[in-house]
Amino acid sequence: RVGLIVPAYLIPYGIATLVFGLLADRLGIHRVMFASLAAFAILTALTATAASIEQIALWRVLTGLGASGVVPLGLALVGRLYPYEQRGRPLGWLFGAMAGGMAFGSPAGAMLVPFVGWQGLFLVVGAAGAGILLLFLPYRRIIAAAVQPVAGTFGDLFRGYKSLLGTPRGQRTYGYVLVNSMFHSGVFTWLGVYFEQRHGVGPVGVGLALLGYGVPGFLLGPMIGRAADRWGRARLLPLGLALSAVAAALLILGFPLILAPVVAMLLSLGYDMTQPLFGGIVTSLGGKRPGQAMGLNVFMLFVGMGLGSLIFGEMLRFGFEVSLGLFTMVELGLAAMSIRLFRSEVVQVRSS
Template identity: 60%
Template sequence: MKYPLTAPKSQDQRERLLRLLVTATFLIFFQAYMVAPLIPHLAVAFKVSSQTIGLIVPAYLIPYGIGSLIYGFLSDQIGRRRIILTSLLAFVVLTCFTTTAQSASQLIFWRFLTGLCASGVIPLALTLIGDIYPYERRGRPMGWIFGAMAGGMAFGSTFGALLEPLITWRGIFLGVGILGALVLSLLYLQRHLLGNATRSTINNIRDLLATYKMLLGSGRGRRTYAYVLLNGIFHSGVYTWLGLYFQQRYGLGEVGIGLALLGYGVPGFLLGPMIGCAVDRWGRSWLLPTGFAIAGVAAAILMFHLPLVVAAVAVTLLSLGYDMTQPLLAGIVTSLGGKRGGQAMGLNVFTLFIGFGVGSFLFGEVLRLGLSAALFLFAAIVLVAALAAIPLFRSEAPNVVSSSERT
C-alpha cells in the first residue's frame, strides 16, 4: 500500500487537506518574496549596497533547499504530520523574530534561520499529493499548490511594496507571522488528515545514498532534476532583480514596482488548476518545452527599452513560463521515489531552492555588465534548454504511471 495509513480516504477529505496546504503554501511564498521589491528601500535604510542587502534572498532560499532535503528524508521515517506542523510553527516564530533586526547582517541571519527551519511544509505538501492522488490525477492538485506559490510571489511582491510605507517592513513581517499562526491552528485541528505512519526505514548512510543514486541513476531522474535546477536559477535570477530593473529603467518607486510585478504569479494563481488539468489530459511532453520557451522570450523582451505596459506584460509571460514547467517537473518527481517519496520530493525542492539562491546571486553578479546583458545571457540559456527539452521529455505522455516505464 503506497499511501500513509492515516491518509484521507474520501474526496472531501482530500480536498479539505488540499485547501489547507494551498493556504499555507501561499503564505510561505508571500513571505519569501515580499522582500524583493524592498531591496532598494532596505539598502537605504541599513546604509548598504543593493548587492549586499540583496543577499536576504539567497540567504533564505539556499538554506530552505538544504532543509527540505533533510525534512523529506525524515518524513519517510517518522511521518509527514510531525514535520509539517513543526516546520510551520518555526515559520511563524522566526518570521516574528525577524522584526527585531537592527542591521543588514541581523536581517540576513533571521532570513537564513527561517529558510532552514521552515522548509518542511511545501515539500511535504507536494509529497502528500503524491501519496493520496494517483499519478494520472495529480495535475490539478499540483496546479493548486504551484498556483498558490505563484500567487504568493505576486501578492507578496505587490503588497510588500504597497504596505511598507503604511506599516513599515517590520509590520509586514509581524502581520505575516500572525496570519501564519492562524493557518497553523486550522491545520492542527485537521492534523488527522496529514497521515502519521512510518513509511520506510533507512538503517545506515549507505541506504540513504542508495536512494539518491536510484533517483539520479535513470535518465528520467537526471534530466528532471537538471531542469528543476535550471528553472530555479533562471526564474529567481530574473525575478529577484525586477524591482531594481523597474526602478532603474522606468524610475518607479515602491508602489509602482509592486504594481508592475503584480503580473508575476497571476497566471499560476488563476490558471494553475487549468494547466494541471491540461497536463492530466495531454501529458508533459509538449507543455514543458513550451513553458521554457515562453519564459525565455519574456526575458528577451525585457532587454529592450519598451513602454512600461509592455514590460509588465512580459513579467506576466515570465510567470506563465514558470507555471507551465515547475508543477509539471514536480509531478514527474512524485513518481520517481516509490516508497521514499519524501526523499524524492526533498531532493526536488532542495534542487529548486538551491537554484533559486544561486540564480539570484549569479544575476546580481552579471548585473555588473548591465541589465540588458544579464537578461540576454539568462534568456539565451533557457531558450536553448527549451529546444533540448523537446527530445528529452518526449516520453512524458499521459496515462503512464510507473517510473519503470520510462528511462
C-alpha cells in the first residue's frame, strides 16, 4: 500500500505535463512554471495534514497534477537558451540535480524523520519549494523573453503531437524515454526494500546505501553532457543503457553491503548517460512549440517511472531474481538496438 504512493505522484505528474506544455506555449513559460512551483510548495505542505495512507496518496495525486509544470518547462527553457550542439552541459546539470535530489533526499529524510516526524518532513520540503520560488521570481523577465507565447487551436495541438511522433527520430526517442524510465524507476523504487530484505539494514542504512545514486549525476552530469556535445549521443547512449543493465545484474548476483553505494552509483551513471541525452534530442524536435515537445517527453518519463514502479512491485511476488532478471534483459535489448537506432545522433545532427 505504501508503495502505491510513488506512482500516485508520478503518473498524474506525467499526464498533467501534456496540459502544462500546451499552456506554456500559449501563456508563456514563466507564468506556468511559477504557478506550478507555487502549487508544489502549497500541496506538499498540506500533505502533512493526512491521517492515513489513502489520504497521503490523494495529496500526492494532487501534488503531481499541480507540480508538473516545473521540470518539463525547465527543460524547454534550456532548449531555447542554448543551441543544440551546446545543450548537453546544461541538461547534464539539470538531470544531475534531479538525480542528486533523489539520492540526497533519501538519507536526509531518513535522518530527519526521528526529529521532525514525517509530517515535519513534508512541511520542510514545502517551505523549501516556496523559498526556491521567491529566489527565482527576479528572473521571470529573462525567462519570459527567452520563449514567447505561441497562439494556436486544438487542431494545431494534435498536429503538433502527430508531427512529434510522426518521424522515426521522434518515435525512437520518445519510446526509449518511456521504457528506460520504467527500468530505472522499477529498480530504484524497490532498491530500499531489496537492501532491507537481503541485508537487514534499517531506514538510515537504506538511505546511506542509496546515497551513491546521486553522485554521478551531481558531479559528472555536466561532463557527460559536454561529452555528448563533443562526440555525439550515438556513442554514449548504448554505453549508458548497458551500464544500467550491469547494475541490475549485480543486484541479482549479490555483493557485500559495503559496496551498495557503488552499485547505486553505477545504476545512476546509466541513467545520467541516457535520459539527459534523450532530452537533448527532444529539444531539437519541438520547433516553435518547445513546451509541447518537452511536455510529451516528461509525460513519457514520469508515466514510465510510475508504470515501472507498479510493474516491478507486482512482479516481486515471484521474487527479486525474477523481477531484476526481466528488467535486465529488457535493458540489454535496448542497449543492443540503440547502436543502430541512434547511429545518426552524431555531432550537430539537425534532422531525422
